[in-house]
Amino acid sequence: MMKMKFFVFAAAVIAALSMTAVPASADLAGKVKKAQKQCNTCHSFKAGKKKAGPSLHKVVGRKCGAHEGYKYGKGYKKACKKAAFVIDEAFLMDYLKNPSKHLKKLSGSKSGSKMSYKIKKEDVRKEVITWLKTK
Numbered sequence: 541m542m543k544m545k546f547f548v549f550a551a552a553v554i555a556a557l558s559m560t561a562v563p564a565s566a567d568l569a570g571k572v573k574k575a576q577k578q579c580n581t582c583h584s585f586k587a588g589k590k591k592a593g594p595s596l597h598k599v600v601g602r603k604c605g606a607h608e609g610y611k612y613g614k615g616y617k618k619a620c621k622k623a624a625f626v627i628d629e630a631f632l633m634d635y636l637k638n639p640s641k642h643l644k645k646l647s648g649s650k651s652g653s654k655m656s657y658k659i660k661k662e663d664v665r666k667e668v669i670t671w672l673k674t675k
């Protein structure tokens with residue numbers, strides 16, 4: 541009888557532990573999926589194909605302003621000219637958090653980004669960047 545009680549208790553503990561662990565990661569996965577969906581509305585992943593934004597085909601490691609035929613915004617062009625940035629992980633961590641703020645910081649001007657979408661959560665940004673590298 542004691543054994544049985546202990547077993548029930550242990551099972552309850554395990555259930556409680558897994559209940560807190562699973563929704564946390566499922567929550568992150570859900571947020572990442574949502575963000576990816578947003579990228580897809582404004583960006584294509586086909587080489588050279590522009591939508592509202594430039595193609596994100598192999599974008600990680602690309603030099604700024606490299607999408608031929610895409611009309612980058614004023615703030616973007618200023619930042620690219622001044623800082624000659626490369627779209628690497630460090631750039632993306634700041635850019636995706638707040639595109640306009642980051643471009644303004646790089647250019648020292650008041651013109652922001654044409655991209656208004658922001659990802660506030662750091663863990664979501666990290667996952668999105670890992671995903672971008674596969675594109």
Ligand code: HEC
Binds near residue numbers: 582596672
């Ligand atoms: C509402 C439309 C919109 C959404 C949503 C959006 N973007 Fe953008 N994105 C743009 C536009 C427009 C630009 C061009 C920025 C400029 O010229 O100022 C851009 C530029 C970029 C650039 C720079 C590309 C280059 O050639 O320098 C990257 C990287 C990028 N977006 C990544 C993303 C990612 C990742 C997501 C999803 C998390 C995303 N964007 C969501 C519109 C969007």
